[in-house]
Amino acid sequence: MRQKTALAIKRPKDYKLLWMALPFIAVVFLFSYVPIFGWIYAFFDYVPGVSVTKCDFVGWDYFKLILTDANVLRSLKNTVIFAIISICLSPLPMLLAILMNEIRNGPVKKFVQTFTTMPNFISWVIIFSLATALFASDGLITGWLASLGVGKTGDTILASNDAVYWFQTCLGLWKSLGWNSIIYMAAISGIDQEQYEAARVDGAGYFKCALHVTLPAMMETFVVLFILNIGNFLNTGYEQYMLFKNSLTATNIEVLDLYVYRIGLQNMDYSYGVAISVVKSVVSISLVVIANLIAKKIRGKTVI
Amino acid sequence: MKRKKLAVLICAVALAATSITGCGVGSGGDSKAAKDIPKSADDVDLSKHVDISIGGLSLGDSGKDAWPTEVIKAVEDKFNCSITTKAYDTESLNLDLTGGNTTDIVQISDENIAGVLKGGHAVNLIDYKNIAPNIFAEPMEFRNNIMQKFKSEGEEGAQYFVTPRVSFENQKENYGARLQYGYVVRWDLYKAIGCPEINNDDDYINACLKMKEIYPKTENGDETYAMSAYNDSGLHSYFFKGCLAEGFINLEGGLYVQDVTTNDLVADVYDEGYDGTTPFWSGVEFYNKLYKAGLLDPDNFITKSEDLTEKYTKGQYLGGTTNWFYSNYNTNNAGTDKEYIVLPSKLGWCNEPNRAGYSGKYFFVSSHSKNVDRAVMVLDYLQSGEFSRMSDSGVEGRWEKGDDGMPHLTKDTIAMKTDSSRSDEWKESGIGDTNTGNFTGWSPDNVLDDGGCVSLWQEESVMKDSLTAAEKGLCEQFGINLPSDLLKQRIESGKSIDQRDSDGTIRMCLETTPKDVVRIDSNCTEIVTKALPSLVQAKTDKEFTDAKEALMQQLKDANVETSVKWWQEAWKTSKAAVEKLETE
Numbered sequence: 026m027r028q029k030t031a032l033a034i035k036r037p038k039d040y041k042l043l044w045m046a047l048p049f050i051a052v053v054f055l056f057s058y059v060p061i062f063g064w065i066y067a068f069f070d071y072v073p074g075v076s077v078t079k080c081d082f083v084g085w086d087y088f089k090l091i092l093t094d095a096n097v098l099r100s101l102k103n104t105v106i107f108a109i110i111s112i113c114l115s116p117l118p119m120l121l122a123i124l125m126n127e128i129r130n131g132p133v134k135k136f137v138q139t140f141t142t143m144p145n146f147i148s149w150v151i152i153f154s155l156a157t158a159l160f161a162s163d164g165l166i167t168g169w170l171a172s173l174g175v176g177k178t179g180d181t182i183l184a185s186n187d188a189v190y191w192f193q194t195c196l197g198l199w200k201s202l203g204w205n206s207i208i209y210m211a212a213i214s215g216i217d218q219e220q221y222e223a224a225r226v227d228g229a230g231y232f233k234c235a236l237h238v239t240l241p242a243m244m245e246t247f248v249v250l251f252i253l254n255i256g257n258f259l260n261t262g263y264e265q266y267m268l269f270k271n272s273l274t275a276t277n278i279e280v281l282d283l284y285v286y287r288i289g290l291q292n293m294d295y296s297y298g299v300a301i302s303v304v305k306s307v308v309s310i311s312l313v314v315i316a317n318l319i320a321k322k323i324r325g326k327t328v329i
Numbered sequence: 330m331k332r333k334k335l336a337v338l339i340c341a342v343a344l345a346a347t348s349i350t351g352c353g354v355g356s357g358g359d360s361k362a363a364k365d366i367p368k369s370a371d372d373v374d375l376s377k378h379v380d381i382s383i384g385g386l387s388l389g390d391s392g393k394d395a396w397p398t399e400v401i402k403a404v405e406d407k408f409n410c411s412i413t414t415k416a417y418d419t420e421s422l423n424l425d426l427t428g429g430n431t432t433d434i435v436q437i438s439d440e441n442i443a444g445v446l447k448g449g450h451a452v453n454l455i456d457y458k459n460i461a462p463n464i465f466a467e468p469m470e471f472r473n474n475i476m477q478k479f480k481s482e483g484e485e486g487a488q489y490f491v492t493p494r495v496s497f498e499n500q501k502e503n504y505g506a507r508l509q510y511g512y513v514v515r516w517d518l519y520k521a522i523g524c525p526e527i528n529n530d531d532d533y534i535n536a537c538l539k540m541k542e543i544y545p546k547t548e549n550g551d552e553t554y555a556m557s558a559y560n561d562s563g564l565h566s567y568f569f570k571g572c573l574a575e576g577f578i579n580l581e582g583g584l585y586v587q588d589v590t591t592n593d594l595v596a597d598v599y600d601e602g603y604d605g606t607t608p609f610w611s612g613v614e615f616y617n618k619l620y621k622a623g624l625l626d627p628d629n630f631i632t633k634s635e636d637l638t639e640k641y642t643k644g645q646y647l648g649g650t651t652n653w654f655y656s657n658y659n660t661n662n663a664g665t666d667k668e669y670i671v672l673p674s675k676l677g678w679c680n681e682p683n684r685a686g687y688s689g690k691y692f693f694v695s696s697h698s699k700n701v702d703r704a705v706m707v708l709d710y711l712q713s714g715e716f717s718r719m720s721d722s723g724v725e726g727r728w729e730k731g732d733d734g735m736p737h738l739t740k741d742t743i744a745m746k747t748d749s750s751r752s753d754e755w756k757e758s759g760i761g762d763t764n765t766g767n768f769t770g771w772s773p774d775n776v777l778d779d780g781g782c783v784s785l786w787q788e789e790s791v792m793k794d795s796l797t798a799a800e801k802g803l804c805e806q807f808g809i810n811l812p813s814d815l816l817k818q819r820i821e822s823g824k825s826i827d828q829r830d831s832d833g834t835i836r837m838c839l840e841t842t843p844k845d846v847v848r849i850d851s852n853c854t855e856i857v858t859k860a861l862p863s864l865v866q867a868k869t870d871k872e873f874t875d876a877k878e879a880l881m882q883q884l885k886d887a888n889v890e891t892s893v894k895w896w897q898e899a900w901k902t903s904k905a906a907v908e909k910l911e912t913e
Binding site: 074075096157161184271272276287288291294 | 419420423426427440441443444445447448450551552560626627628630631636844847848851852855858859861862
């Protein structure tokens, strides 16, 4: 009887929470689950404007085509390289957060934070224009480097296939570094100040405080983000690469997302584009599950 | 447990239903019962004001600048409707087709025809023959036959599409006032080097070298170059340059071209077995020569159209192949000799008889339209000679009958075009509006019953009035009336050709390219794009030949021969079918 009363009291509270979550569940359902049924297009020879039920059923044909398409392999290789570089550089936002935390001058700290966060709000089109103004053969930086004797006049990094991986990564990093460090800044602000005081009493300076207090406190956040990033391993997006693609960079810059865009939307080969996306999603989900299992083995607990 | 399973099942079914609904069940609108189809225009009730929207891949959005223009207002008054236009891109068009909510009148390209017909999105215009006298007028018979036999998926007694700018037998020869494509030069510099005769690419490169010598840097200290490719248009910079130099018309993408004199199809890049130089290789060799002469912009492979416009505006280019990018520069330097002009190359881009209208631009009335009758009547009127005259020359009053009984533009209309203080009035007049021009039925050079052309701007005296200072200088230098006379003279002397012998109908009647061939072509285009730097930047002839051999091998590995075979056979079939149609 007492148990029943306890449940009756609890229930309204639970419903309130459920109602609050409902809009978000609806959004996730609409934008993340309903589109999954678009996978059906991969099994039909879809013609835009014709109901999918009236299109020819082709079964696994498009999936078999993936296996014989050398471009898929090449763009997959590029995607993996970009992803590995980005994973290797994933501690950088954490490092920036630690460095910013060590800035004691308030206005300077705010300026640095704003200055590093701002690029996140600049679109890739603007960044491309900026890069052209700076790095084209008659660009500001190219001209300056040429005057210093570094590189020839007329050379441009925008037309260098060898520089694609690191140059594009640097641009991406410049754009997102400040923004990605925000979550670590939040984690730092949650660290109990007494830990720092205790460390200082024990004789720790700025560096040791960062190493022995800040860093361990942020590891939890880092691991969670790391695992989520692994899920996005193949999701590099295409805007950046599409803008910077030219005949000289085409071989190394075409990532899987850009290839899907080219095949699906430019060639109107929707079904094949969907088939590649399906494979990509399956691989991404598998990677998250594997990363989660590894995290469980190492840390004894899972993230998802 | 059972409840849980049931919930999962319900969720899954709901998801599937939602998704299938979104998968475009939008089949065609209800076909009208025969009794509902008006027997004549009088049967259509025009008393109710309706909205008619026209959307298309080649159209722009109305609402910009002056809309509705005088021309559009005349149509609106005639049919008691309000007309708007909508710009479609491939994605938005496919989305609207899938949802069945396109505009009332839609313009599509070849790629969309199968979807429109299979999805039942288009109205059969033959059912509405009684209210569409202009579409089914006698001079349109050849175009209609093409639409019925080749663009109706073999359905007997059906015609779903019409094309714009159909040319008739009475079409007048027209070279325009000035050339749009050819060898572009800065008039002041060209004059300064003594106006050397340009008969081929080598002559042009030599002229560019001389111009560079006297003008190595702009007044602002920027380096000058002959030109650059525009990389946002695929291989166009290369094959189009070659088309002008060799006498070809390109098919979409440029992997295949049509010989304007023989109407044969030629594999442009994979030129194995072809006895001659194809446009692509002619263009690439030209760019290679520019590179070797130090005239090519070092940013040749990263420059896009907007960069090109910017550099032209700064005066950094000495030449070019088209008039697309230097209008800002010419406007800024109007009235001086420092304007760009175009000199003729081998092929003059004019006088093509579009007997079946423009290929790749097909208009249909949507079966989902709430006002099918009115939409058909509007589309029909857009196909008329009366509307075409309005579209190109303005509403009556902007032109009038002269003492010779022929229609002529009024002096005020001619003055308005060049008077910058009346630019708003010019836009409001709707004369020569690109958007309207894209859905105009008749070719500007067709002759109407009143004896005048659709476009009255083609009269020599009117064209002469429109010349810029540089163009007037050019005419004075060569003793000609119009800059285009240079091309005319070259054609007469056999040095150049125009498109009068080319037959665009063959392109129009090609069957839809199968998906596997589309994939091969797309892959080949990508391979060619990647090979361009090694070809254009080859320092020696051997380097060039090696790069070409490597490219040919790559294309072969990418199954280009399958594509070539399909295109050659499809072309042969189409050519034979058109010839048969003509003899019937």
